Amino acid sequence: MTDTAFLEDFHAVSRIGATPANGVDRQAATPADRETREWFRAFAERRGWETRVDGIGNQFALVELVPGAPYVLLGSHLDSQPLGGRFDGAYGVIAGLHAAARIADRAAASPAAGSTGPAYNVAVVNWFNEEGGRFAPSIMGSSVFAGIKREDEMLEVRDLGGTSVREALAGIGYLGTDARPEIASYAEIHIEQGRILERDGIPIGAVDRSWYTQKLDVEVLGEQSHTGATAMADRHDALLGAAKVIAKVHEVTEHFEPETLVSSVGQLILEPNSPIVVARRVHLVADLRADDADVVLAARDRLLADIADIADAYGLRITARDFDVRDNQHYPESGLALAEAAAAELGLGARRIRTMAGHDSVAMNRIAPTVMLFIPSVDGVSHCEREYTRDEDMIDGVAMLAEVGWRLVHGALQAEFVAAPASAPANA
Template identity: 60%
Template sequence: MSQDQSFLTDFHEVAAIGATEAGGVHREAATPEDRLTRDWFVRFAQSRGWPTVVDGIGNLFALVDLVGPQGRVVLTGSHLDSQPRGGRFDGAYGVLAALHAADRVQRRVRAGEIEVLHNLVVVDWFNEEGGRFAPSIMGSSVYAGLMDLDEMLATEDLEGTTVREALSGIGYLGDPGAEGVPAVDSLAAYAEIHIEQGHVLEDEQIPLGAVDSSWHTQKLDIEILGEQSHTGATRMEDRRDALVGAAHVVLRFQEVCTRFAQGSLVSSVGQVTVEPNSPIVVNSRVHLVGDLRADDPRIVERARDWLMEQFAQIGQECGLEVRASDVDIRPNRYYPEEGVELSEKVAAELGVPIRRIQTMAGHDSVALNTVTPSVMLFIPSVDGVSHCEREFTTDEDMVTGVGMLTGVLERLAHGALDGVAYPGTAPARREDGVS
């Protein structure tokens, strides 16, 4: 079996874990399905003699020894958890690509075809998706020191189960000081490949993207408080229906994008909790999580301020209390120019077109780029859709990406980004462009 066919066989085998009828997967963080994919990861590593270790937030590492214990480390990977009824490519492709790319690099080192200075470590980051436990990008952010370990372990899902309990339940709660977990100060670089989740590459018919920056993101935690009452016996003028207020809030998140240049801002309400959620009760409480993203943080700030004004107005008009607080604010991150140029050189050597691209979505590499020079690569997404069951990327594009990641890892392991500063610096912003 060829290397490419071996990768495809493994990818489609993992895609069967938690598979849905419509071709997606449902394996949220620290569920039995997530455990099965992690078990698969461990078996892959063990079959190649790679030790595995789990840290205190459930990140799973496979240690690929290339130069001995004294060597520094190049990390590579992504995540195996999914959104509820999500796609089979998001995250999992990056982990499978990293496992196979690391295997190829090790084979070339052992065959004397290349020389390297650093070891490789492949990682499955815990709870990147944030579907079950908020916030997202949890495991890599704890690893990078951006989130507190104890606070994240105490985070509860909607059923009241904590991260600590869930990880213990699937056997993947590790030790914060476990031997073999690569120390942050031992990192030489990080590399991640991912589906684009947009349609720029597909529209331009370019098979690879070198990510140079990420959008500014912030969420709003919103609570709407009314009064519980009978749906039949309560007069309309006496009702304080929190769900009605929530409907107005959701529509404002849609409207706010029209106040700025087309394409400059995206927004959504991604989670709704309704109480008491009975068919014969006017709802007394609704909890929402809103999301604002733009390349320019000033647009997000202006959108947020307008929304806060609207929330006050909704509360007054509907006789409700609308509380909103800022949460999970993530500034623009800029990937090192040297890493982007490295990606372009590898693509040129492979004879594969590549273009520079931004990521509107968050990724584990965004967190890692705060502690080590990081390289982020994209392959095309058909129709630009993601976080849904019809998410799709062709076998051909996936294979191209594995070859690209292999070439990048070879150079990173040889020290291509040693001494490079991180994170990358922001280009100067123009003062126009905001309506």
């Protein structure tokens, strides 16, 4: 597979669900998501690869190198945020497909399986609902695969319109029943979504750890009333209370060293959402992340105290529930060394780097030896239409992933192998 072929495929997929400002809108289990899945399936079938879809909508392309052997799994996700960027996730899937094709071609030109041949097969995955924009929580498909989330519970999650995951997947023809492949290891490549690699002029990041992350599911309950006829002293305005909570979520970072903690509120639901009605209910999700778990927990405790004060001051009832908590994940040292050696072999600079964002590799790292790679993001911008990575950086990343994958199919990291969930019950 050539670099030109990769770029043609990447830019073709970027046209699916394209927005006027060069982004994409391909939320999970929508018609645009289905179109990218059909593209993935066609890519695999043209090459004679087996395709599968499991019970949570994860999509696999399987390349047999050693009959009966487990698989080295490469991939990421094709779904996007609303008005998202065209690189986030999709790059890793398309790079995975092209890397797998290069590995297959290289294996065909190499001696047969044996002392110098591959020990494992290779597969590519398009994980379901990594973004979590339509269905919460995010990183859903890989979390089910890894046994962190229950498949039956995730299938019943509903979007804001009331459609369940089960209904949405069935609606696009991707509620599968196929067996999940047994895996030996996992590798993922992704845009950095930060500025470190661009700032340092380094083409490859080897991810050594993830940040501790936790969300608070906050419900603010007041009393619905008339915006004109209700005296100010008699109001119990849920939106006002929510605004105060949002301000506190932002301000909590000021109690810690700069850049130690990041926080945000990214989703807000208002009822009844009428211009002449004082709001009776607001639902919001607060997101807290830091490298140090103790920092997140201290920020959470401070926010809970602030929320209680806001409820008392404005005559509201506010509840805050811990949601989507993810501890720090440290990627295996041997995987980092493998990535550094592969980069050196290719003449690419590499540095170790942390990930503040969540990725499917965070889930997979719990069950199999995992390598997570980054390529630069221009201006560090992501989850928006302005997201951009240069063609030459994407090409370097494909070569890097193919080299890492080649080493993995020859047994690298297997001293750290932990049995994958293929034999585990889907609802474990």
